[in-house]
Amino acid sequence: MSRLPPVLQKLTFPVIGSPLFIISNPQLVIAQCKAGIVGSMPALNARPAAQLDDWLAEITETLAAHDRAHPEQPAAPFAINQIVHKSNDRLEQDMAVCAKYHVPIVITSLGAREDVNQAVHGWGGVVLHDIINNKFAHKAIEKGADGLIAVAAGAGGHAGVKSPFALIQEIRQWFDGPVALSGSIASGGAVLAAQAMGADFAYIGSAFIATHEARASEAYKQAIVDSNSDDIIYSNLFTGVHGNYLASSIRAAGLDPENLPASDPSKMSFGSDRTKAWKDIWGCGQGIGTIDAVTSTAELVARLRREYQAARERLQLV
Numbered sequence: 001m002s003r004l005p006p007v008l009q010k011l012t013f014p015v016i017g018s019p020l021f022i023i024s025n026p027q028l029v030i031a032q033c034k035a036g037i038v039g040s041m042p043a044l045n046a047r048p049a050a051q052l053d054d055w056l057a058e059i060t061e062t063l064a065a066h067d068r069a070h071p072e073q074p075a076a077p078f079a080i081n082q083i084v085h086k087s088n089d090r091l092e093q094d095m096a097v098c099a100k101y102h103v104p105i106v107i108t109s110l111g112a113r114e115d116v117n118q119a120v121h122g123w124g125g126v127v128l129h130d131i132i133n134n135k136f137a138h139k140a141i142e143k144g145a146d147g148l149i150a151v152a153a154g155a156g157g158h159a160g161v162k163s164p165f166a167l168i169q170e171i172r173q174w175f176d177g178p179v180a181l182s183g184s185i186a187s188g189g190a191v192l193a194a195q196a197m198g199a200d201f202a203y204i205g206s207a208f209i210a211t212h213e214a215r216a217s218e219a220y221k222q223a224i225v226d227s228n229s230d231d232i233i234y235s236n237l238f239t240g241v242h243g244n245y246l247a248s249s250i251r252a253a254g255l256d257p258e259n260l261p262a263s264d265p266s267k268m269s270f271g272s273d274r275t276k277a278w279k280d281i282w283g284c285g286q287g288i289g290t291i292d293a294v295t296s297t298a299e300l301v302a303r304l305r306r307e308y309q310a311a312r313e314r315l316q317l318v
Helices: 026-034 051-069 091-100 114-122 134-142 164-172 188-197 206-210 218-226 247-252 286-290 297-314
Strands: 015-017 039-042 078-083 105-109 126-131 147-151 179-182 201-204 232-235 243-246
Touching: 015 026, 015 039, 026 039, 026 051, 026 078, 026 297, 051 078, 051 091, 078 091, 091 114, 105 114, 114 126, 126 134, 134 147, 134 164, 147 164, 164 179, 164 188, 188 201, 188 297, 201 206, 206 218, 206 286, 206 297, 218 247, 232 247, 243 247
Parallel strands: 015 201, 039 078, 078 105, 105 126, 126 147, 147 179, 179 201
Antiparallel strands: 232 243
16 A cells, blocks of 8 residues: 555545536536545536535535534535636636635546645645556656546546556556545446556446436437446547546547547647537547446435455455
8 A cells, every 4th residue: 555645545445436527517526435435526527616616515515514414424525626727717716715715625637736735735625636657657756746637548537548558557667655546437346447557546437427426418328338348438539638528528520430530639728618529529438338227416426335345255265
């Protein structure tokens, strides 16, 4: 086990809920934290930008009330995802709001920024940066990130192509800080496998789309239930960055998922006018074959915990 900052030592279950664009909202984040895992959401989900202040107030006040009522079982910390790519024209404003609420964990994506890391450290927060290869991992730590999120093949949304075995092995040759692993994790056994490989946490996103609290359409949630890894398409058409998407949503948009054109990465944009295609094309990872019903977040985490314990018992780890 690597050295973990105090805020990450409080978890009773080694899972971080990944920030889901459009889908993650205060209700999902709060439910995840109450269930004992890190809940997170992208700052850009708050639209208009002023809504982020309201959402962070709701999250912090609700979790504080929960902890007062249940001191024996306090909620896990929450995280806010910041897209630090130069096209995000809200970054400075959103960071100021995060500073106001002393957001405990900031997840940064699409470019390592020393100034962002310093700002988070200034209010006592921790930065986890998501990466798709060892080269980007080195850059993130060199610029002051506290930990890494290794986004391996099969992850939902923006994803890499590296095997999780290769990615974690390479990172652990030189880095002993916090590492979360992302990529097709949707069972308790997979959470334990992530730890066995050398990660501290499993980073789970797609499974939470099919929860009552998620801000996804019922059609989207049902598509998660009805689909499996054969229904996932890897493309950079929609944002300029390669990611995984549900084929059914691509067909619904009038496109052939098997014959998608490539996008120009130099034109990717993550600002206030972010492309509407994200609202119509559904991001999703390859791990959804285990999702057979829409449930509450609490029920999903409870299942993961049961499966995790069962996996430990099979391996005689208890």
